[in-house]
Amino acid sequence: MTEYLDPKKAERIEPIRTFKVDDLTLTPRPSFRAYRLLQAGFVLLSLLTGADKFFHRLTDWSRYLAGPIGELFPVRVQAYLIDAPMFMRIVGGIEIAAALLIALVPRVGAAIVSVLLLGIGVQLLLLPGLGDLAVRDLALSFSAAALGLLAKEYGRPLWRAY
Numbered sequence: 426m427t428e429y430l431d432p433k434k435a436e437r438i439e440p441i442r443t444f445k446v447d448d449l450t451l452t453p454r455p456s457f458r459a460y461r462l463l464q465a466g467f468v469l470l471s472l473l474t475g476a477d478k479f480f481h482r483l484t485d486w487s488r489y490l491a492g493p494i495g496e497l498f499p500v501r502v503q504a505y506l507i508d509a510p511m512f513m514r515i516v517g518g519i520e521i522a523a524a525l526l527i528a529l530v531p532r533v534g535a536a537i538v539s540v541l542l543l544g545i546g547v548q549l550l551l552l553p554g555l556g557d558l559a560v561r562d563l564a565l566s567f568s569a570a571a572l573g574l575l576a577k578e579y580g581r582p583l584w585r586a587y
Contacts (some may be wrong), residue, residue, distance in 0.1 A: 460575040464531055467538055467569060471524035478517025486513040489558075491551035516541075527572070531580045535573035542566035 477483045487509040490498075499508040507515075523541065526534030530587035543566040 427431060438571070454531050456575065456580055460572065460579045463568060463572040463575065464527060467535070467572060468524045468528045471527065471538060473522045475517040475520030475524060476515045478520070486516075489545075489555070490551065490587065491548040494548055531576035531582075532573050535569050535576055538564050539569035539573060 478486050490509055499506055523534050525539045542562050546559045548564035549555045
């Protein structure tokens with residue numbers, strides 16, 4: 426740690442490379458690249474899993490509802506009967522909306538995805554034999570939270586390069 430404070434050794438530290446494009450100076454920072462990687466990944470994968478809640482190409486998502494939550498269905502909300510597949514389609518719609526929010530307003534979308542994945546991870550812990558999926562979703566929840574923190578500095582829509 427003291428080597429960074431030593432002025433003799435500080436001369437050897439290379440500055441971050443920058444290059445000019447018109448009047449805009451771009452800095453290829455690793456943290457910005459990590460932000461873009463997380464942003465693009467969460468947009469694409471949230472769209473994919475959200476859409477699959479309607480088409481069931483990857484899996485039957487309703488089988489991942491935990492006992493206490495799965496026992497709530499079917500439930501009648503006013504004139505609508507909501508069963509487990511309908512509930513998963515609602516979750517799919519939320520995932521698609523969250524993906525669009527990550528693309529447009531990354532801080533807000535990342536917070537929603539983080540909470541959604543946290544809830545999914547916790548409810549998967551209630552199902553026997555799905556602890557590995559629960560841990561994966563909890564880790565993804567922390568990744569989405571990291572995206573939200575990076576968005577405080579770099580928060581721009583996905584189509585804006587820099």
